[in-house]
Amino acid sequence: MRIRNAVLIMFIALATCANAKPLTIVEDGKSQAVIQVAAGQPKAKKAAEAIQKYIQKMSGATLEIIDEGAKSDAKINIYVGHTKAAAKRSLKIPTGFDPSVRDDVFEEEGYILKTKRKDIFIAGNETDVYKGTIYGAYAFLELLGCRWYFPGAWGEVVPEKKTVVVPHLDVLSKPDFALRGIGLNTGWVPMTPQDHTEYKEWTEKIAFDSRGDSGKYYPLVGDGFLGILLPPDKYFKDHPEYYAMNKKGKRVIGEGDILHTTMLCLSNPNVYTEILKNLKTAIAEKHDEQGPNTHRISRHGIGISPPDGSPYCYCDACDKASQKFENIQLVYGPQMSEEYYGFASKLARAFPEKFVATMAYSLRELAPQGVTLPKNLAVMYAPIAGCALHDNKDKSCWRRIEYIKNLRQYRKQTAHIYLYEYHPDFLTGLFIPERQTANATVNFPLYKEMDIKGLSAEGRKAFMQTWTSFYVMGKLLWDADTDVAALKKELYFDLFGAEAGPHLQAWWDAVEAHLGAATIHLHEDFMLNNVYTVAFTSSIQKHIDAALAAGGTATQKARVVAVGKIAEHLTAYANMEAAAMRLDYATAAAESQRMLDLKHELNKIYSHFISETFPKSKKPPAFISRGRTNEYKRLLSYTNGDQGNKVGELPLDMKFVRDPYNEGIFSEYYLPEFDDTKWDMRNTHLLWDAQEEPLDDKGHDYDGFGWYRGTFKVAKSAKGKKVIFHSGGVFNEGWVWVNGQYVHHEPHKVWWWWNHTFDIDVTDAIKPGKVNQITVRVWNKAELGGMLRRGFFFTPTDKYVPKK
Ligand SMILES: [Zn+2]
Ligand SMILES: [Zn+2]
Structure with a gap:
């Protein structure tokens, strides 16, 4: 029987009975x-301080905080927390915390x-762990x-009013979702301590948790x-058979942080027995507060x-x-759901009084059959693709359809x-806007x-990318029936003013609709x-x-300028891609640099707009602007006489045919004289x-072999x-012929940022000064x-450095 669910009663009425005067x-x-706080309740104290602070900001008046009962x-x-006065009135305040398996x-x-x-x-x-009184105060x-709307002062709107009137209130509110956490303090984009504090404070204002706290509910899970x-380090020497065998038949342990x-x-029965023994010891010795067992x-x-x-x-x-169930959303390994969940389930059955938590991720995304x-x-459901x-x-x-079915x-x-x-x-690297608010709704x-x-x-x-989605998610996670359209309208009005607000909403809505x-x-x-x-x-x-061009207060206008820069950043992205398509790498690098500059400018305006810093990595990865700029500079140097001189261009448009039955090889599609008209x-x-119409109304696309043919002047x-032929990539595997001569096989690669480019030596096959023919399968x-x-x-110069 479920007792949760939503806002059980949400009733705010003005003067509907004698008792209900504002x-x-x-x-x-x-x-x-006066604010009366129950003694010895730090969370209630914090809630009281928030009320005092914001009433003061609104009106200039300071509501005194006193211990309950003081004169x-x-x-x-205003009674805050579990006060005696509330008890006297027999008010039913949500309470209790029961983590037993139910x-x-x-x-x-x-x-x-x-x-x-x-x-x-x-x-x-x-x-x-609950913070109900704090959420109630906000x-x-x-x-x-x-x-x-956003962390910190930038996203705060406090109305000015000399007189503050509280309407009649009769509200009992409960969240629709127990777990409501997005943590920003992890991964590749570090936060300053100040930003982290602001974000944490903000999560309380919009009734989120920070993700690190998810372990306070279910046991924390993470990679490794x-x-x-x-x-x-303890077992491998004597028991290499406890560890996974690689494709070459060798038992191996991980690299770097070997624990993770x-x-x-997992099929070795001794692995299970030893883990069980270790877990029982760790639980008995309460290892959870210290050391590697944390x-x-x-x-x-x-x-x-x-x-x-x-x-x-x-x-x-x-x-x-x-x-061996294939997961067609994944292209990088055999599925192991049955084996994995068999193991996890056995372990969970050994501890029926506790939760065992794991992730449905990577090779374990498919719900297991027969288990x-x-x-x-x-299960933390984390299908990456x-x-x-x-x-x-x-x-x-089709992807979202399968996501939900799974x-x-x-x-x-x-x-x-x-x-x-x-x-x-x-996952999208360059912090261009994503379609999250519309999806969350x-x-x-x-x-x-x-x-x-x-x-x-x-x-x-990266609030320049997520924009309103965290705020909207916070509201939806508390109350899934939140009227997001009204929320958005209010947000644009509050942040940017009546004149500019609707225009900025039109911009963001157009972006989301287009995506x-x-x-x-x-x-x-x-x-x-x-797309962009x-x-x-x-x-x-x-x-x-x-x-x-619209009017507004100075604060509102400053916010509009920031969104203008977010738009400019997106325009730079589109320009960068268009330039790369023309093989104009000087422009592509300049536009990429422009994106980086704009990110810095935005970060100066508001620190929760991303600052692109990767202190752990000297060589910035290609999915961030610095890395992308470097990639385009490298390509530029292959063409402008530095590392190389461009002598020919792959056609932007080439002849193409699908080859669903793999007939191309038999029919010699690669011969220069082959008739591709x-x-x-x-x-x-x-x-x-x-560039193709979907194959069906679920949006499926053609998967299989495809052939490209074209000619170019050298x-x-x-x-x-x-x-050298520089290719931007073939998804996910490719074969190349030049003038009918077979020159290269590019093996299968996982789609991942920028690891698809390859340079191949085609000297023997190329005819300088002539029209050449290329075929790619x-x-x-x-x-x-x-x-x-x-x-x-x-043609490379002696400075040419191939990409590793
Ligand atoms: Zn094995
Ligand atoms: Zn889709």
């Missing part, structure tokens, strides 16, 4: 009320806001007009928690999970245990499913309907090059221009999925010189396919 707590700048002449009492665990949070004659009561569940202040259970990078051989057990149970990437044990027994999950197995462009009800997005299979087996969604500014009511426990995800402090209309399914920015085009970004610039044409900078100056097993990021031919 209460004037500040009159003409003078305090009329006061004030006409109105379907409705962690669902007792909530608060009341009530007025009784001259008294106001603000109190919520403060037991253990909900009270929101009723009075305060808003916290298996290695901790059977530390390789080592995969175990993450494997918590007071509510045990977190387990293989390392990041696609770990797999290739030993005969493990390989046989894997039922019954025990009721105490908690999701589509960030579409929502869960979009019938034309999630439903997990939910059938255990009530303890929560989400780690790859959309909160997680649709997705969270569905998650409520499915009875999912909530969200526990990692984010980045939602895309017929590709992805979450990586480098595949957005056909120059034509599109220029078509919506009018909204920004109108907002910049009946073939289609495809752009070689964009994947074929980006400069005479290449005579007697080495000639591409194979994609699943998902997106085709040639990408065009390419060119160059």
Whole structure:
């Protein structure tokens, strides 16, 4: 039986009965009320201080905070926390914390806001980890007009009023989702301590948790928690058979942080026995507060999970245990759900009083077949290859359809499913806007309907990319029926003023609508090059221009300028991609640099707009602007005489044919004289999925072999010189012929940022001063396919350094 669910009663009425007169707590700048706090309740104290601070900001009046019962002449009492006065009135305040294994665990949070004659009561569940009274205090202040749209002062709106009137209140509010966390303090984008503090404070204002706190509910899980259970430094020497076998038949442990990078051989019965023994010892000795065991057990149970990437044990027994279900959303390894969940379930059954938590991630995303999950197995659902462009009800997005179907299979087996969604500014690298607010608006009511426990995800402090989505998610996670349209309207009005607000909303809405209309399914920015085009970004610039020209207060105008820079940053992205398509790498590098400059400018305006710093990495990865700028500079130097001289260009459009039956090889499609007049044409900078109509109404695309053919002129100056073909990539595997001569096989690669480019020596096949012919056969097993990021031919100078 479920008791949670939502806002049970949300009733705010003005003067509907004799008892219900509005209460004037500040009159003409003078305090009329006192805040009475229950003694010895630090969370209530904090809530009281928040009320005092913001009433003061609104009106200039300071409401005195006193211990409950202390003498006061004030006409109105605001009782905060579990006060005696509330008890005397028999008010039912949510309370209690019971973490035992049951379907409705962690669902007792909530608060009341009530007025009784001259008294106001603000109190919520403060037991253990809950912060109900604090959330209640901010909900009270929101009723009075305060808003916290973004962390810190930049996103705060406090109305000025000399007289503050509290309407009659009779509210009991409980969150729809127990877990409501996005933590920004992890991953590649570090935060300053100040930003971190601001973010933490903000999460309380919008009733989020920070992700690090998710361990306070279910046991924390993270990549590589298996290695901790059977530390390789202790066992590997004597028992290499405990550890995963690689493809070459060798037992191996991970690299670097071996505790978190080592995969175990889960089919070995001794692995289970030894882990069980270690866990029992750790629990008996209460290891959870110290040392390397911190993450494997918590007071509510045990977190387990293989390392990041696609770990797999290739030993005969493990390989046989894997039922080899293909997951077409993934292209990088055999599925191991049956074997893995068999192991996790066995472990969970050994600790029926505790939760065992794990992640449905990587090779373990598919709900297992033929395995019954025990009721105490908690699953953090984290399918990495999701589509960030579409929502869960979009019938034309096969990825979201499959995502939900898979999630439903997990939910059938255990009530303890929560989400780690790859959309909160997680994977697209360059911090261009994503479609998150629109998706969350649709997705969270569905998650409520499915009875999912909530969200526990990692984010980045890139509010120029996530924009309103964290705020909206906070509201939806508390109340899935929140009217987001009204919320957004209010936000644009409050932050930018009546004149500029609607224009900026029009800009962001146009961006989200455009992303939602895309017929590709992805979450990586480098595949957005056909979505964010120059034509599109220029078509919506009018909204920004109108907002910049509009009136408003100085604060509002400064905020408009910032959004103008976010728009400029997106325009630079579109310009960069358009330049790369023309092989104009000087412009592409300059636009990429412009993006970086704008990020710095935005960061100066508001620190929660990303500052691109990667202190751990000397060589910036290609998915951030610094890395991308370096890539374009490298390509420029291959063409401008520095590392090389460009002698030919891969055609932007080439002849193309699908080859679903793999006939091309037999029919010698690669011969220069082959008749391709009946073939289609495809752009070689964009994947074929980006230029083809979907195959069906679910948005499926063609997967299989495809052939490209084209001709190009090679400069005479290449005579007697080495000639290299630079390719922007083939998804996910490719074969190249030049003038009918076979020259290269490019092996399968996982789609991941910028690891697809390759340079190959084609000197023997090339004819300088003549028209040459090139044929490329591409194979994609699943998902997106085709040639990408065009390419060119160059003669290297002695300075040429091939990319590693
Ligand atoms: Zn094995
Ligand atoms: Zn999609």
